[in-house]
Amino acid sequence: MQKLQTTQIVDLFLRIGLDAKTANNTVANNKVTANLTAVIKEAAVTGDGCSKAVGNLLYTVATKFPANALVHRPTLLEFIVSNKIKSPAQLEAAHAYLGRLGSENLQLNEFEEACGVGVEVSLEEIEYTVSMVFEEKRDAILEMRYRVNVGELFARIFATHPWADARFERTAADNEKPIKKKKEKKLSKEDVKVIAVQTPEEEVNPFTIFPGPEENTKVHTEILFSNRPVLRASNTKEMLKKHMEMTGGRVFTRFPPEPNGYLHIGHAKAMFINFGLAKERGGCCNLRYDDTNPDAEKKEYIDHIREIVQWMGWEPFKITYTSDYFHVLYELAVELIKKGHAYVDHQSAEEIKVSSENKRNSPWRDRPIEESLKLFNDMRMGLIEENKATLRMKQDMQSDNFNMYDLIAYRIKFTPHPRAGDEWCIYPSYDYAHCIVDSLENITHSLCTLEFETRRASYYWLLDALSRYQPYVWEYSRLNITNTVMSKRNWFTATGVSATAINTFIRGVGITRSDNSTIRLDRLEYHIREDLNKTAARQMVVLHPLKVVITNLDDKTVLNLDAKKWPDAQTDDASAIYKVPFTNVVYIERSDFRAKDSKDYYGLAPGKSKQSDGETVMEIRAEYNLSNNTKPKGVLHWVSQPSPGVDPLRVEVRLFDKLFVSENPAELEEYLTDLNPESKEVIPEAFGVSSLRDAAVGDKFQFERLGYFAVDLDSTQEKLVFNRTVTLRDSYSKGGNKE
Known part of the structure; x- marks a missing residue:
């Protein structure tokens, strides 16, 4: 067919109902235009x-039709055009x-x-199913209101009527005029911020996007070559x-870290994606150490990775190493040479860098197969120096x-391997070993x-070159969090973050x-708080102690009061x-005292106090008033001397905050x-x-008000050290500063 001019092609696309923007954008893509x-x-x-x-359906066919079934495309198009x-x-x-x-x-x-050809779903059927689904989920809808997962409701409807028109006609309820409501008070900036932060994550299944193992005959990708036909890998x-x-x-997945450093x-x-998919589908996930670089691997990292995987709540089906397959990988490399x-x-x-930049072949690219086989064996036997082949x-x-520029499969390294010892002096590259080991382990979903x-x-x-089974490959975005960089070593364990909070967040x-x-x-932080609120017992610690002497309480009196570890704890539950101890000397936060009282201040104010320098308050004298029935406007946390003349437990407290001022320090x-x-x-x-x-x-605690x-x-044994995991409330502002 004679090549059409761009304007003619755009006109052709407009005639099937595409808008001008889509038509022009499509023309810019040669592959889609041709299809x-x-x-x-x-x-x-x-x-x-x-x-x-019809045009929209034709466009979808052009962009998504399975390449392994092109012989049937005319039949599908006939079905579309005939409605x-x-x-x-x-x-x-x-x-x-x-x-x-x-x-x-x-x-x-x-x-x-x-394909549901000939199936018609009436509006009455749709309305009935909608009403049934809403009735079934009524309690959840009333409780969560606008936070309810609407997508889940639609999924239930379409499970009953998969061929229903997604563009539901307006129902009588839709057409009713809304009842006029009183104008609601405008939310303050703080209210909006809190809602945005505290809205629970919707309970959705993130793994529904992945196909089943039985569907793995589709074309994975089209590989375009400069000098031969397209390869449709499947x-x-x-x-x-x-x-x-x-x-x-x-389902078989794998979590394949390199044991050359600590995890972050x-x-x-x-871990969540690979172990989680396997768990959700009743499958298996291997922990595979990708140990192809003997210079970098250490047992310390191997042990650390295993510890973190376990801490995160995952149990591998098998623990494997790429080095387990060194012999097979070598034999397959020989096969690859023999196949040319x-x-x-x-x-x-x-x-290699220069020739790649100039897209120039190596002068040894077309050497005889037998010559490459001999030289590769020489590499294996240690007869060639490092960096010489x-x-x-x-x-x-x-x-x-650029990832098709004759990638390196093997390089020479006269370095003993942590597991394989000195058996090898050639080691496979990631690009060579990774996919082959995926295939050898029968991985169904290779996720990275x-x-x-x-x-x-x-x-x-x-x-394809080795005629091996091909896993389904899918890529996802990295996890980037504002105001930080990906820290390693002790993860969040040192500050008390749990695996439950991290997995729920992800x-x-x-x-x-x-x-x-x-x-x-x-x-x-929202998920961390949600988790700790359920699991961390309440205790009291005063960071900056200010002494309060209760003058009308005998200095030999010690009252042992009951305090709840959790707000909803039952008083008859001793474990909660x-x-x-409460004596006549207690300590409060210095910030909870003012020399001058005010109407909006709920801390400790006027009374008698000692001042060593005329400015800094060293001690407050107050009275214990049992007859006052006035409801307090606020509460203070405090720590008392455990017995007369004995200081409370001294502890060190470390308050951690955002590491960086900017949301994305990597951009700087x-x-x-x-x-x-x-x-x-x-x-x-501090006093505890x-x-x-x-x-x-x-051990994890909520320090009251802190x-x-x-x-x-x-x-x-002499002194406890506490790290702050997270504040009681969100202190994060849009600009990255505390409010």
């Missing part, structure tokens, strides 16, 4: 065009059916049933059948994807962060592919009560200049109630 032009021609609507509804398939839901079902069918013969009756039915026999149809909270998302897909190269790292995959140096998206082509090219954030998603710190040229000077405050001589004396490392705290590792 859509072909679809319009096959549908025979090049002349007068078609309705917008037998007329909704996105029907088209999605058609694509799924044809993707599974591939190029095999199409049975029209099965196809029509799978499993054959025989491959999938063999895979399903080995796995029993279960970003790894928590990777790999060669031994002698370029230096700098020469590598094994490279013969991919496409002229590709538009978005920076690996450009590696899809290389991943599937290699598995579930609420969802599994998004948005690469610029940075989550506000207060969103994480702790004893607080010198992020160290953005450090928050108030990110850590140490109070060495006596019941804290037996606290152990890791926040949530955990016992630090630095604690000794």
